[in-house]
Amino acid sequence: MKLKIFFALVLFLAVFGDWIANEKPVYCKYQGKAYFPLIEVPFVKLGWMDWPADFQNDNWRNLPYEKVIKTLVPYSPETIDRNNLGLKSPFAAQNKNGFWERHWMGTDRIGRDVLAGWIRGFRLALSIGLLSISIAGILGIFMGGLAGFYGNDRFHLPVYKSFFLLFWLVGFIYWIYQGFETNGSNLSILIWLGIWLLIGVLVYYMPVIGKRIALPIDWMISLIIQAIDAIPALFFLLALLPLIENPGLFHVIILIAFIRWTGIARLVRAEFLRIRDLEYIQAAQLMGIKNFHICWKHILPNAMGSVWITFAYSFAGAILLEAYLGYLGIGMPAGTISWGSQMQQVRENPAAWWLAVFPGLAIFLILFSLQKMGEKLESKVS
Amino acid sequence: MLTYLLKRISTLFLSLWIISVCLFFLQKNASVDLVMLQNKARSNGSFYVHPLAAEKVYRAEAVRLNLDKPLFYFSMQPAMFPDTFYKVQYPEAIKIQKKLLLETGDWALVQTYYQSLTAFYEKIEQTENSTLSIFWKQQLQEMANSSDLSAVKTACRVSEEMREPYIGEIRKIEDLVNRLSYQTPSFFAWLPSPGWNGFDNQFHSWFSKIIHGDVGISSRDGRPVMDKLKEAIPWTLWVNGLAILLAYMIAMPLGIIMAILPKSRWLRYINNILLALYALPAFWVGSLLLFQATSPEYGFSFFSISGWSNLQREGGFLSQPIPFLLQLSLPVFCMAYGLAAYLTSYMQSTFSKVLNEPYMLFAKTKGISKARLYFIHALPNALLPQIVFVAGIIPALITGSVVIEVIFNVPGMGRLFIDSMLSQDWTTVYSFVLLVSVLTAMGLILSDILLVVTDPRIRLTRENKNE
Numbered sequence A: 001m002k003l004k005i006f007f008a009l010v011l012f013l014a015v016f017g018d019w020i021a022n023e024k025p026v027y028c029k030y031q032g033k034a035y036f037p038l039i040e041v042p043f044v045k046l047g048w049m050d051w052p053a054d055f056q057n058d059n060w061r062n063l064p065y066e067k068v069i070k071t072l073v074p075y076s077p078e079t080i081d082r083n084n085l086g087l088k089s090p091f092a093a094q095n096k097n098g099f100w101e102r103h104w105m106g107t108d109r110i111g112r113d114v115l116a117g118w119i120r121g122f123r124l125a126l127s128i129g130l131l132s133i134s135i136a137g138i139l140g141i142f143m144g145g146l147a148g149f150y151g152n153d154r155f156h157l158p159v160y161k162s163f164f165l166l167f168w169l170v171g172f173i174y175w176i177y178q179g180f181e182t183n184g185s186n187l188s189i190l191i192w193l194g195i196w197l198l199i200g201v202l203v204y205y206m207p208v209i210g211k212r213i214a215l216p217i218d219w220m221i222s223l224i225i226q227a228i229d230a231i232p233a234l235f236f237l238l239a240l241l242p243l244i245e246n247p248g249l250f251h252v253i254i255l256i257a258f259i260r261w262t263g264i265a266r267l268v269r270a271e272f273l274r275i276r277d278l279e280y281i282q283a284a285q286l287m288g289i290k291n292f293h294i295c296w297k298h299i300l301p302n303a304m305g306s307v308w309i310t311f312a313y314s315f316a317g318a319i320l321l322e323a324y325l326g327y328l329g330i331g332m333p334a335g336t337i338s339w340g341s342q343m344q345q346v347r348e349n350p351a352a353w354w355l356a357v358f359p360g361l362a363i364f365l366i367l368f369s370l371q372k373m374g375e376k377l378e379s380k381v382s
Numbered sequence B: 001m002l003t004y005l006l007k008r009i010s011t012l013f014l015s016l017w018i019i020s021v022c023l024f025f026l027q028k029n030a031s032v033d034l035v036m037l038q039n040k041a042r043s044n045g046s047f048y049v050h051p052l053a054a055e056k057v058y059r060a061e062a063v064r065l066n067l068d069k070p071l072f073y074f075s076m077q078p079a080m081f082p083d084t085f086y087k088v089q090y091p092e093a094i095k096i097q098k099k100l101l102l103e104t105g106d107w108a109l110v111q112t113y114y115q116s117l118t119a120f121y122e123k124i125e126q127t128e129n130s131t132l133s134i135f136w137k138q139q140l141q142e143m144a145n146s147s148d149l150s151a152v153k154t155a156c157r158v159s160e161e162m163r164e165p166y167i168g169e170i171r172k173i174e175d176l177v178n179r180l181s182y183q184t185p186s187f188f189a190w191l192p193s194p195g196w197n198g199f200d201n202q203f204h205s206w207f208s209k210i211i212h213g214d215v216g217i218s219s220r221d222g223r224p225v226m227d228k229l230k231e232a233i234p235w236t237l238w239v240n241g242l243a244i245l246l247a248y249m250i251a252m253p254l255g256i257i258m259a260i261l262p263k264s265r266w267l268r269y270i271n272n273i274l275l276a277l278y279a280l281p282a283f284w285v286g287s288l289l290l291f292q293a294t295s296p297e298y299g300f301s302f303f304s305i306s307g308w309s310n311l312q313r314e315g316g317f318l319s320q321p322i323p324f325l326l327q328l329s330l331p332v333f334c335m336a337y338g339l340a341a342y343l344t345s346y347m348q349s350t351f352s353k354v355l356n357e358p359y360m361l362f363a364k365t366k367g368i369s370k371a372r373l374y375f376i377h378a379l380p381n382a383l384l385p386q387i388v389f390v391a392g393i394i395p396a397l398i399t400g401s402v403v404i405e406v407i408f409n410v411p412g413m414g415r416l417f418i419d420s421m422l423s424q425d426w427t428t429v430y431s432f433v434l435l436v437s438v439l440t441a442m443g444l445i446l447s448d449i450l451l452v453v454t455d456p457r458i459r460l461t462r463e464n465k466n467e
Helices: A002-020 A037-046 A053-057 A114-150 A159-181 A187-204 A217-230 A233-243 A249-275 A279-286 A291-328 A339-348 A353-381 B002-029 B034-042 B051-064 B091-104 B107-126 B131-145 B149-156 B160-181 B202-211 B225-260 B265-279 B282-294 B307-314 B321-355 B358-366 B370-408 B413-422 B426-454 B456-466
Strands: A027-030 A033-035 A067-069 A156-158 A212-214 B074-078 B192-196
Touching: A002 A114, A002 A353, A114 A217, A114 A249, A114 A291, A114 A339, A114 A353, A156 A159, A159 A187, A159 A212, A159 B074, A217 A249, A217 B002, A217 B426, A233 A249, A233 A291, A233 B002, A233 B370, A233 B413, A233 B426, A249 A291, A279 A291, A291 A339, A291 A353, A291 B282, A291 B370, A339 A353, A339 B282, A353 B265, A353 B282, B002 B202, B002 B426, B051 B091, B051 B107, B051 B131, B091 B107, B091 B131, B107 B131, B107 B160, B131 B149, B131 B160, B149 B160, B225 B265, B225 B321, B225 B370, B225 B413, B225 B426, B265 B321, B282 B321, B282 B370, B307 B321, B321 B370, B358 B370, B370 B413, B370 B426, B413 B426
Parallel strands: none
Antiparallel strands: A027 A033, A027 A067, A156 A212, B074 B192
C-alpha cells in the first residue's frame, strides 16, 4: 500500500513536475490584463493566443507584475539565478526576495535551482525507464514466445520454403537498407519492397510439396540472446551511442530497450517451454485452435506472473543505466538536466554535497521500491 | 554430457564470431577517420589537403592500414555500383560519388566527372600561383564537396575573363554536369548484385590478427592496444576480485546465521536493510565517500586520488601490501557492499531451502549434532549455487566497476575505456568491448557447465528441453 502511494507520488512529479517548478507564474496581472502563463504556453505556441512582447524574452522573474501568483518552486530547471551563482548551499544565506524564492536544495555552479532540476529528473528517469521497458517487453515477449513455443522441433516448413525464406530474408534486409540509404524517398525502391513483400506472401500460401523440416527457431533466437548478453550493458551502450549523430532521448530509450529485451525473452522462453507441454495446451491444440490464439490467450496469461517481476527489475536497471550515462556525461544531448548530470558536477566540486545527496536519494528510493515491488510480486507468484 | 558441452561451446564460438562481426562494422562506421587521424598525428596537428588532392595522399596511408580491400567475405550492392567501388578512398570522395551514383545510376559518367574535376585541379597546380588560380581552387573545393549538381553549375558560372584561361576544362565539366542531371537510375539498376570477395578482405585480416592477440594500435598515442589492456586488467581484477572475496566472506556466515535463527520481526527488518543496501547506487556512495576520504579535515587521508601512479611505480601488492590495500579499500568497499547484501539474502534462502529437505529431517532424527548437521550436510549443498552464481554476475560487476573506477581514478579497464571513448580512440574501445564480451561469455558458460557438472538433475531437464 505504501509502495503504491510512493509510485503515485513519483508519477505525479514526473507528469506535473513542470507545473510545480516553473519560472512562469500561475496567474499574473500585467499592464492591466490577467494572464495564466503556465497553462497558456501551448496555446501561445499554436498561435491561438497572444502574449505581450515582454513575456517572450524569458525574463519571467523580473517583470513588474501588478499581481502575481507563482508556482511552488518559482524556478525552471534551466533558469539561471544570477543572484545565487556558484554553488549556494541549502543552508547558506541566499540573495532572495521572499520566502518562496529560497533554493531549498541549493544551486549549482551556474546558479540553477537544484530542486527544479531534481523534479525534472523524475520525468526523464521515468520516461526512459517506462518507454524502454515497454519496448523491451514487447520485443522480449515476442522473441521469447517464438523460441519457447516452437522450440527446435515444432516449426515445420517444406524444404523449398525454408531455402526460400533464407533467400527472402536476405533480400528483405537489402531493400530495407537501400531504403534507409535513400531516406525512403526513392520510388523504385519502395516499389521493389512492395514486390518483395508480395512474393513473400505468395510463397507463404503455396502448397506443401516434398519433405518438411523443422527450423531450429529456438536455437537461432538463443544464439542472438547469448551474443547480446555477452556484452556488458554499459559497454554496449557506450560503444553504440557515439555512432549516432546528435544522440537524443529517443536513441537512448531504443538502445536501452535493445539491451534489456534479452532478459525478458529468456524468462518468457523458459515459461513457454514449460507451459506448452502442459495438458491443457495439448488439448487446445487437438481441438484445432490456432497457434497464435493459444499463445496469446492460454500461455501468455500464465507466463506473465513471473514476467512482471523481471519488468520491475529491468525498470530499476534502466533507471540506473540512465543515471550512469548522465554521470559520465556521455550520450545525452548537451544541457539535459538529469539526476546523473547533477551528480556529475560533484566531481569537480566535491564540497557541494547537496548536488550529490538529493539526486542520489531519489535514485535510491526508486530502486529500493522497485526491488521491494519485485520481491512482493515474487512472493505472490510462488 | 559430452555432446551437451560440445554444443554449448560451439554456440559460444558462433556467438562470439557474430559479436566480432558486429563490432567490426561498428568500428568501421565510427565517425572518426583513421587515416586522417594517423596523418594528423604524423604532421603534428593541422592537416589540410585540398579534397581533390587528398585521395593520393590518402591512398598511400590507406594501403598501409589495409583499408583498400573489400570489407567482408561477400558484398551486396545495387547493380549500378561497380564491383570495385571499395577502391574509392577518402571519405568525402566516397560520399559524393555514392550520392551522385545513387541519383544518376551511371558509374562511368560519375567517374569521368570526378576525374575531370581532378584533372582541372592538377592543371591549376602546374600553373603559377595567381589570384585566379586560387579562386578556381576554392571553386573546385566547393564543387568536389557538393553533390548538388545545380550548385556546381552556379560555381562554374562566373565572368568570361575568369573562365578564359581554363575554358576547356570548365566546358567539359559543364557538359558532364548537363549530361548527369538528365540521368536517373533505371528500375532494374536497383536489383542487388551479390559478389564474393574471397578471403583477402578487411574483416578477415582484422579477425585473424585478433585471434593471434594483435588487436591493433591505439590511434591516440600509437601504442599497441594490447599493452594498454595488459596494464589495466590487473587493477580491475584486483578491485573486482577483492570485492567478490569480501562480499563472500561477509555474506556466507551472515546468511547461514539468518537462515538458522528463528523467524522474527528482527529478521524482517534485517532483510529490508539488506534490500536497501542492494538498491543503494554504488556510484552515489562512492562520490560521497570520495569527498569524505580526500579531505583531511575529516581525518581520513589514507586514500588519495593520485596515489595510483605511486603504487604502479613501486610494484603493487608484494612490495607494499598495506598502502596498496588502503588505496584499494574505498573502491572495493563500494563494489562489495551491494554484492554482499544480495549474496546474504541469497545464501539465506538457499540454506533454509536445504534445511527443509527431507534428508535433513532424517539426519536430525538420527541425532546428529547441530554443528555436523549444518556444516557437513547442509553447507556443501547450499554452497554450490553460490559458487556458480559468481560467474553469472561478472557482466554486472564489470559494468558497475566502470563508474567506480572513474570516480576513484583507478587505472583499470573501466577508466581506460571511458578515456579512450572521450578521445575517440575507437580501436581501443572496440577491441575492449570484444575482450570484455569474450570474458563474459566464458564466465556465463563456465557457470552453466559448473551447474551441469555438479548437479545431474539439471543436465537431464536441460537436455530434454534442448532436443
